[in-house]
Structure formats: structure tokens, C-alpha cells
Amino acid sequence: MLERIYGTCLPNHSFRWPTGPDAYDGASIDRALRRVAAALESYRGFGIADFVRRPTLAPCDFWVPDPGFVVEFDESQHFTSSRKLALQVYADEQTLGFSAHRWMNLCDHHNAKDNDPPFRDEQRAWYDALRDLVPTTRGLHPTVRLYARDLAWCSLNPSDRNQRERFSRLIQHDKIPPSPRSIGTRAATESISTPRVALVFPKTDRKSSNGIPPGVTCARPPVIPDAKDFAEETVDLVLFPEGYIGASDKRSAESLKKLACAIGATLLVGAIDNQIDSSGRAWQVLLRFDPDRASASRVYVKHSTAEAVAIERPNWEPRKMLPTFELCGTSVGTTLCHDAYLGLLPRYLAKAGARIWINPSFDNVTDIKWSSVHRLRAVENRFFALCTLHCDPNRRRTHPFGFSPDGHELPARLAGSSIVRPLSECAEAGNIYVVDLDMNAAGKPLDWSGLPPANRPKRARKGEAIRPVRVSLRGGRPAILGRSGWKCIDSGCLLETDGGTVYAQTVPEERILDADACFRVIDHANRMNAAPVIWNHWQRLPTDSDRLAMLMMGRAIECCAPILISDKGGMREVVELANRNKIPVRRHVEPSGDAIVDVGYAWGLNSAFKMVAHRLPAGKRGMALDRYRSLG
Numbered sequence: 001m002l003e004r005i006y007g008t009c010l011p012n013h014s015f016r017w018p019t020g021p022d023a024y025d026g027a028s029i030d031r032a033l034r035r036v037a038a039a040l041e042s043y044r045g046f047g048i049a050d051f052v053r054r055p056t057l058a059p060c061d062f063w064v065p066d067p068g069f070v071v072e073f074d075e076s077q078h079f080t081s082s083r084k085l086a087l088q089v090y091a092d093e094q095t096l097g098f099s100a101h102r103w104m105n106l107c108d109h110h111n112a113k114d115n116d117p118p119f120r121d122e123q124r125a126w127y128d129a130l131r132d133l134v135p136t137t138r139g140l141h142p143t144v145r146l147y148a149r150d151l152a153w154c155s156l157n158p159s160d161r162n163q164r165e166r167f168s169r170l171i172q173h174d175k176i177p178p179s180p181r182s183i184g185t186r187a188a189t190e191s192i193s194t195p196r197v198a199l200v201f202p203k204t205d206r207k208s209s210n211g212i213p214p215g216v217t218c219a220r221p222p223v224i225p226d227a228k229d230f231a232e233e234t235v236d237l238v239l240f241p242e243g244y245i246g247a248s249d250k251r252s253a254e255s256l257k258k259l260a261c262a263i264g265a266t267l268l269v270g271a272i273d274n275q276i277d278s279s280g281r282a283w284q285v286l287l288r289f290d291p292d293r294a295s296a297s298r299v300y301v302k303h304s305t306a307e308a309v310a311i312e313r314p315n316w317e318p319r320k321m322l323p324t325f326e327l328c329g330t331s332v333g334t335t336l337c338h339d340a341y342l343g344l345l346p347r348y349l350a351k352a353g354a355r356i357w358i359n360p361s362f363d364n365v366t367d368i369k370w371s372s373v374h375r376l377r378a379v380e381n382r383f384f385a386l387c388t389l390h391c392d393p394n395r396r397r398t399h400p401f402g403f404s405p406d407g408h409e410l411p412a413r414l415a416g417s418s419i420v421r422p423l424s425e426c427a428e429a430g431n432i433y434v435v436d437l438d439m440n441a442a443g444k445p446l447d448w449s450g451l452p453p454a455n456r457p458k459r460a461r462k463g464e465a466i467r468p469v470r471v472s473l474r475g476g477r478p479a480i481l482g483r484s485g486w487k488c489i490d491s492g493c494l495l496e497t498d499g500g501t502v503y504a505q506t507v508p509e510e511r512i513l514d515a516d517a518c519f520r521v522i523d524h525a526n527r528m529n530a531a532p533v534i535w536n537h538w539q540r541l542p543t544d545s546d547r548l549a550m551l552m553m554g555r556a557i558e559c560c561a562p563i564l565i566s567d568k569g570g571m572r573e574v575v576e577l578a579n580r581n582k583i584p585v586r587r588h589v590e591p592s593g594d595a596i597v598d599v600g601y602a603w604g605l606n607s608a609f610k611m612v613a614h615r616l617p618a619g620k621r622g623m624a625l626d627r628y629r630s631l632g
Contacts, residue, residue: 008064012059017056060131198233201241204392242270281307300321370401378403385402391427410422413433489504535566572589
């Protein structure tokens with residue numbers, strides 16, 4: 001019926017809306033939600049922390065993208081005393097897509113009870129309240145609810161006009177007008193579970209230093225695009241580079257607010273803010289401009305390579321400093337530039353429900369490093385990874401970056417054009433590039449065979465190692481040659497080798513895609529003042545070793561450690577850093593199955609965390625590292 005009337009209907013669609021009341025601080029529903037929480041807590045003594053057990057809501061029953069509303073199918077277990085208590089709080093204050101007073105009468109009629117677990121009624125009532133209240137804060141129409149016993153639903157005939165009209169009356173069709181999303185270049189039937197993102201790719205003539213935008217002003221007097229620059233594209237999000245404006249630049253802020261209103265899209269804009277504290281230092285932040293808000297809001301403060309970093313803030317805590325927000329029913333998380341190297345940041349965002357990761361940078365980056373890290377982030381967190389940046393035409397060629405959850409590079413096109421190219425070929429500065437994100441690909445289990453193919457570098461690393469360590473499989477077990485002979489490393493091993501003191505640990509099979517498991521290896525090595533080696537061992541490789549090696553280039557950069565890949569059949573790959581610039585390479589495995597690992601650039605945590613620590617005020621490095629560890 002829903003498909004016949006509205007075109008597209010998606011069952012069991014997930015929006016990843018947060019479940020905790022604190023996630024809605026300052027929102028229009030904040031007061032109502034806190035009153036609901038208080039009513040439910042006082043009912044039988046269960047606290048909100050008792051019955052809010054998952055970070056995001058489970059999928060809704062049905063999602064109708066155009067005009068944009070959720071349909072919930074309520075059976076008898078939803079009609080409880082707890083549900084009535086919640087509805088009484090907001091029945092007369094909120095616009096709902098069903099009769100709240102009828103639902104309260106049904107609660108009296110059924111008086112359902114579900115005491116497994118004991119707080120299940122409160123839990124279900126809280127989640128139902130969120131489904132009632134959150135959609136309108138996301139620009140959607142009110143949630144429609146259907147009562148399971150109103151009709152013999154399976155007997156309805158979608159081809160019967162009278163039955164369609166009867167169905168439409170049940171869902172209060174007259175209260176749901178056509179969606180403005182059906183206007184413009186996007187097809188009316190296209191699901192808004194495919195957000196369209198515009199990447200602004202401007203020029204700059206100011207130099208950065210190790211990724212830090214210059215000074216406490218913007219990169220250059222910014223050129224704010226006009227609505228016409230988007231060539232009548234219907235977009236949901238516009239992404240600008242890091243350091244694009246000064247946070248106190250009121251003129252640019254006003255122009256950006258007008259742009260958001262003109263194109264009906266959210267803007268994320270990198271800014272330099274020297275007013276966060278009294279030190280006058282430059283903080284790199286990300287500002288959000290919405291069409292329906294009078295002023296911009298700060299959504300993120302950078303954690304690395306800046307004059308001041310978020311992790312030193314007295315009030316730092318992940319919930320506040322690593323927030324997510326909703327876009328077209330999809331949860332979005334953000335970081336900035338070199339924060340991408342800190343794998344626990346995007347990992348935290350993914351666990352909070354993010355299915356799109358935004359990581360704007362300042363200017364030209366080394367392609368193999370940026371591609372390797374962003375591809376890894378997309379795959380290990382099962383989300384889309386996006387980055388735009390300024391282009392300095394006097395330096396090495398650069399381009400925006402984007403990867404899908406399976407590691408493939410995203411295609412893009414110039415705004416207004418139908419010609420699609422890989423983002424790596426979108427290198428003409430001063431343009432706006434558009435990408436479409438099929439959210440059906442996010443969050444799914446990884447198909448290892450679907451990782452992008454890789455070619456071995458033209459010249460794999462063969463030269464003399466600075467600090468050589470011999471590795472091999474002994475009886476099918478990972479082993480390293482120490483000064484006293486071969487030693488199997490298993491769950492962790494500290495040993496003296498001809499290349500110096502090494503700490504090696506096996507990270508088995510799929511766990512290599514857990515940034516926390518890999519961080520713990522370099523953290524242990526750091527405590528022991530040893531060079532780290534991470535060994536990824538499988539019973540059988542899930543795909544060809546070339547694809548795994550390309551993915552592990554990102555891990556070698558992140559951890560500043562060699563990554564070894566093997567299975568029961570033998571040693572397959574050695575990925576390591578080739579120089580002080582952290583360029584990843586692959587070393588040949590010998591015909592015998594042994595290999596040499598060079599730990600000359602296996603700096604581990606000291607280098608990986610240096611981007612955070614080297615500008616921290618005295619005495620704060622240990623605190624910052626402990627805070628970062630807490631994300632594991």
C-alpha cells in the first residue's frame with residue numbers, strides 16, 4: 001500500500017538516532033524528553049540508565065522517503081501504563097501523526113505487561129517516545145502509527161482504489177503534504193537515504209606547516225559560492241575545507257547563512273577560532289550552518305596538529321567532543337585533517353552510529369598517505385569517508401578524497417555536469433564536486449573479496465634494512481628471530497634482535513580492522529621502550545594478499561609500525577614505512593617464506609601521538625594520552 005501510494009517504501013530502515021536524553025540538549029524536544037524520562041523513572045524506580053541499553057534506536061518499521069515520514073506498526077505489547085505516562089507528557093504539546101488520546105485509551109484497554117527484562121515496558125515506552133518526537137527535529141513529517149487490530153492488514157488490495165483511500169485516511173494522509181525534495185534535479189522517486197554531498201575545492205596561496213593552517217586568520221579571504229555555482233543541483237550537505245574562514249568573520253558567516261538558505265542544505269565549514277579560551281591560540285573548528293537556524297553552531301574542535309587541541313580542554317569528554325548529527329536520516333561524525341591518523345576517534349564515531357565520516361583538511365596532502373588512511377577508515381568502520389581541502393597550485397597535485405565502506409574510491413562529477421570521474425581525477429581547483437552516497441552500503445558486514453584490487457608497487461622495497469629483523473612461520477605459528485633463536489610471539493612477546501628491542505604481537509584475522517586492538521600493540525611497545533611489530537595471522541586469507549596489503553598501508557601509517565600478513569600457508573605480505581615521511585611500502589617475501597622486517601622507522605606511539613602531544617602545554621601529554629586511551 002505504501003509503495004503504491006508514495007512510490008518508495010523501505011522496511012526496517014535505520015536512522016541511527018541516539019537514544020540518550022543528553023543527545024538532544026538544546027533541541028526543541030529537550031524539555032519534553034526530560035519530562036518523559038522523569039515520569040518513567042518515578043513509575044517503578046528504574047533509572048534511565050537502566051532501560052536505555054543501546055546507543056541508537058533500532059530500525060523503524062517502514063520509512064517513506066518522499067514526502068518523508070516513518071510508519072510504526074503497533075501491536076498490543078506497545079500499549080502499557082508506561083506508554084500512557086509518556087504520552088500524557090507531550091500529547092497536547094507536540095504535533096503527532098496519530099491520535100495520542102486514542103493510543104492512551106488503548107493503553108488502558110490492553111494494560112500490557114512485559115517484565116523480561118523487568119524494565120522492558122519503560123524501555124519500550126522511551127523508544128516509542130523518541131520515534132514520536134525526533135523526526136520533526138530532523139525536518140521530517142510526524143511519525144504515523146498503525147494499530148495492529150484496526151484491520152486485517154494482509155487482506156488489503158493495493159490495486160483497489162477504495163481500499164487505498166481507506167488506508168490513506170488511517171495514516172492521516174491529508175496532514176502529509178508533498179515533499180519539496182521532489183523539486184529540482186533529483187528524481188522525485190529517489191530515496192533520501194542517498195544523501196548528495198557537494199565538496200568545495202578552492203585554491204589557496206597561503207602555506208601550511210605540518211598541516212596547521214597559518215596564523216589565526218583564515219587561509220585567504222574566502223570566496224563564498226553563490227547558489228548559481230551549484231548549477232541547480234539539489235544537495236543535502238556542502239563540505240568546505242579546514243581553515244576556510246575565521247570564526248569571527250561575521251561577513252563570511254552571513255554569506256554562508258544566506259547560501260544555506262538559498263540551496264536548502266546544511267554547510268560544514270572549517271574555521272579558525274582564537275576566542276575559545278584566553279590564550280589567543282588558534283583552535284581549528286568545524287562550523288555548521290543550517291537553512292532553518294539563525295546562527296552557526298560549532299560541531300567539532302580538532303584533536304591534533306593545531307596550536308591548541310580539543311583533548312587538552314578541561315571539559316573534554318567523548319560525548320561532547322566527538323558528537324554525531326543527523327543528515328537525511330543518517331548519522332554523521334566529523335574530525336579534522338590529521339585527526340584521521342588517530343584511529344580511535346573515527347572508531348568512536350562509528351560506534352555512536354555514524355555512517356558518514358567527514359574529515360576536511362587544509363591543503364595539499366601526500367596522495368598515498370591520505371588515500372591509504374581514509375580507505376582504511378571507511379572499511380574498518382563500515383562508513384563513507386569524505387575529505388575536501390584547499391589546493392595550492394604551486395605544490396604537488398591534490399584532489400578531494402572519498403571512499404565507500406568497501407574501500408572503493410567514490411565517483412564524482414562537477415556540479416551541473418553528468419560526466420562522472422573518480423575523485424582522484426577531480427583535481428581542477430576552484431570547482432564544486434558532487435558525490436551521491438548510497439547508504440544501503442553502510443554498516444553491512446564486509447565482503448573481503450569486494451575490497452579494491454591492488455597492484456604491487458613498481459619497485460617493492462628491496463634495499464638494505466636499517467634495523468633488520470627476520471620473521472617466519474615456525475610450525476604454522478608467527479615467529480621472530482631473536483639473539484637467542486627463534487621465538488613464537490602468540491599474544492605478545494618482547495625480545496632482543498639484531499635490529500634492537502622489539503615488541504611483537506599477533507592481531508588475529510578480522511581483528512586487524514579494530515583500531516583499538518592495533519593501538520594496544522603500539523601502546524604496550526611504548527611502555528617497554530621497544531619497536532612495535534603487528535602480525536596479522538589467519539587460518540586462511542579471506543581474499544588475495546594484494547588487497548589486504550593495500551588496506552594495511554593505512555594501518556602502517558597510523559601505527560608507525562610494520563604490518564605482517566600470514567596464514568597457515570605461509571608469510572604473505574610485509575608492509576612497512578620506507579622513510580621519515582611515513583611513506584608505506586611492501587617488502588618482498590623470500591621464496592623460502594621468510595622475510596626481513598625493517599624496524600628502522602617503527603617509531604610506534606611516540607610518533608603516532610606526536611601530532612597531538614608536541615604542542616600541548618607542559619605536563620598535559622600524559623593526560624591527553626590517557627584520554628585517548630579511554631576511547632578504546
